[in-house]
Amino acid sequence: MNIYTLIIWLYFTIFIIDAAPITSKSNSISLKKIAPKHSLKEVHQFYKDYFILKYQNIHVTDQDKLASDKKILSGSENLTISDILGYYGEITLGSQEFKMVFDLGSSDLWVPSQDCTQDSCVSHKRFNESLSKTFNSTGTPFSVAYGAGSVTGITGKDNVLVGGLKSEGQEFGLVQEEVGSLFQEAEYDGIFGMGFNDLSSIGTPTPFSNMVEQKAVTNPYFGIYLQRSNDTGHTGTLTLGDIDTTKFTGNLNYNNVSTLHREYLYWILDVDDISINGNKLNFKNKLATFDTGANIILMPEEDAATYHKFINGSSLNEYGIYTVPCNTMDQVAYIIGGVSYNIDQSDLVTESDCSSSVQAGSIGDDNMWLIGDAFLRNVYSVYNIKNFTIGLAPVSK
Template sequence: MKCLVAVLVCVVLAEGLVKIPLHKHKSMREALREKGIELPYQDPALKYQPNEFAGSSSMYINNYADTTYFGAITIGTPPQSFQVLFDTGSANLWVDSIYCNTQACNTHKKFNPKQSSTFSGTHQSFYLPYGAGSLYGVFGYDTVNVGGIVINNQEVGLSTNEPGQNFVVAKFDGILGLSYPSISAGGETPVMDNMMSQNLLDANMFAFYLSRGGQQGSVLSFGGVDSSLYQGQIYWTPVTSQTYWQIGVQGFQINGQETGWCSQGCQSIVDTGTSMLTAPGQLLGYIMQAIGAQQNQYGMYMVDCSQVNYLPTLTFVISGVSFPLPPSAYIIQNGYNACSVGITPTYLPSRDGEPLWIFGDVFLREYYSVYDRTNNRVGFAAAA
């Protein structure tokens, strides 16, 4: 059900391997930073008491053109650094590896297990399909550092084949899934579950702040929330299916008028790995009509940029609380006087047959989102 279509369609620049000249006056961290690669900070004292100071961590993650949010993790000993898409809509951790020689792998950094003293291999293979793109790989175990939190014996997928073009232009070297273990390919234990079982967190939760307008400053926090990144209170709603981060939606309004489309219940998957807001396919035409959008020759829905401020506000009612999306949230400026609607259709219902929405980055830029594994609930607060 994973949807990475919008992420990968919008990324147009392929990047090759970066060779970094290391001068004696520059640290490796500085040299990498100049290339846009940020190593996660690790407290040097952690090697003496690796679990003593863990508990919570906030890490800056990259925003590429409001379509992809990714950041640095390290795998292995000594650490090898990779950019991974942090994805609440899937459960597996995988990275490009030296076992893969397709074009998608050859344009990215590859993990070399032979250079890690803590790596142990398995003979278990896997296949992972996404909405766009798929890969084959094998599982291994190694030490993983996410934002200074060190996880021992984390199962890692090493790609062996990435067919097609979808991952060729991706800005990331792999994906770190943050959903429930029940949807993990091969039964791999997700990173979050190992953080929990190894008692690495003060609270078994994580939270996202997604920056907008292509600006940097996005933050992923583990073990707690960052109160400087949201306003007012966090409103909680229960997870309805411990697969994806799936929640119930009781109402959908256009300019304050209830449509009745979710009066019998809708479901939504909260998904940082999908860049758009995704609506049930049978409702898309009505929504576009209300917005006054016209389809162009590429199938994209466009509006007149000068009219954006006059477009309707779309509001979701979740556990009795209204979450409005103003037009500035769902209209995407594509260049000079070209404005598209950041809403795409899905034709799949939820597992219980209710209409399915996907709250992708278009929604999540407006609302700081908190994912609580202890209480199996999702929290939203107005983003700062």
């Protein structure tokens, strides 16, 4: 088994997310996520390699910086297998229901086509053009390349219904061929990208962008709430065009999203610093990509080492994995936009093997972090595609 096959296998067995019923609020969808169950070494290997593939286009060399002034970074080369990570729920596409991943780190909508006869397609719901009276074929070829395979097909247009809200005439991808068994074991059918339009491999506005332009939603933002694990597993709520004020305390603090190669692609924020037990770590010029598909926080090796120097009882084991006491009581806060966001002690340690929720791993240069659920469970986050901001507020206890 090669490393990329192992990564995909680990994802399917660790991070598969269970669809939950749509809530009574018409513009909200309930989400559920199964907690990781595999060994510390396996989980760390997954994160170390998988997210390097996901965000490979963030890494910028000096030559890339020179070229970025002349060439827009886009296209299928820049997307990776990471697009399949995230929380999922049901949508209706052309009167047919699909389980879709809602991914902050990608911007395309695609599903398997009825023309795809491979096992990885047949084992999932496939789009049947003949069953939709509103479908129109555009026939434009598209391809999305991954670290361990790729999907190709043609585009079409149809109506998309999410939580009672419609995107009319949405262009989406109809997968006709999958190279590599990337999705054969997945419990969902396709991807619902929620990044910015310029990240789209197909080259079309995202479904949420269309909802905004078509005034299907009142506001150009969506809110995400991720509940801490309970008896039924991790749950969450995605609210389109609105803010669920019952999920947070105080006021939302808005922060400007940073560009990448002068474009808005990912949900990236500046991070001021981290405070541990009242001690600031003096991090400078750090950027963080927000990703609901990551359970932990990834930092370059030097930053991760600095962080763990202040965590009582932390250690680095023979696998290069940081561990912390399972009952750690350290007080950790991330400072963003001048505001401190406290991290619950239960989010300082993962649910398997008492590994730290902060691990070493690079997704770009030495200033780029990946911020996952270990932080996001402690805040209510609002993503505005027009003002290019992320609003944050502490979650209600």
